[in-house]
Amino acid sequence: MQHNCSFWITRLLPDVGVFQILSLIRNTCKVFQVFINPAGPKFKTSAAKLTFFDLAGAISFYQVTRGGFALGTCQAKVVRNRIRVAKQTGLASSRSRVVVVRGPKEHVALSKLQALLDGELQFYDA
Secondary structure (H helix, E strand, O other): OOOOEEEEEEEEEOOOOHHHHOOOOOOOOOEEEEEOOOOOHHHHHHHHEEEEHHHHHHHHHHHHHHHOHHHHEEEEEEEOOOOOOOOOOOOOOOOOOOOOOOOOOOOHHHHHHHHHHHEOOOOOOO
């Protein structure tokens, strides 16, 4: 696995959401980051980058999905991400939470959210 905690998942539903991706690994391992590349004119399906906190979680995920998996009507393909990501260290807690914020850019821009939630949340650039 070469100490890579990151995967690239292709052939996903065009309108796939973070919830659908995370539901595949619920209660198995801790996810650090999910990023979805939506379908568009060039690609008819979506893709996602999935990064785990540690190598054990990454290995567990890969053992279950390396042959691909069905998600809706698509047969997704899982490969190690070519951009290797090491395990996450130095974070204050062993817990993680995913927050998805959607809406017009003028309302949900990171700078506006940081100003609104200053002192309540810690932000990490992924």
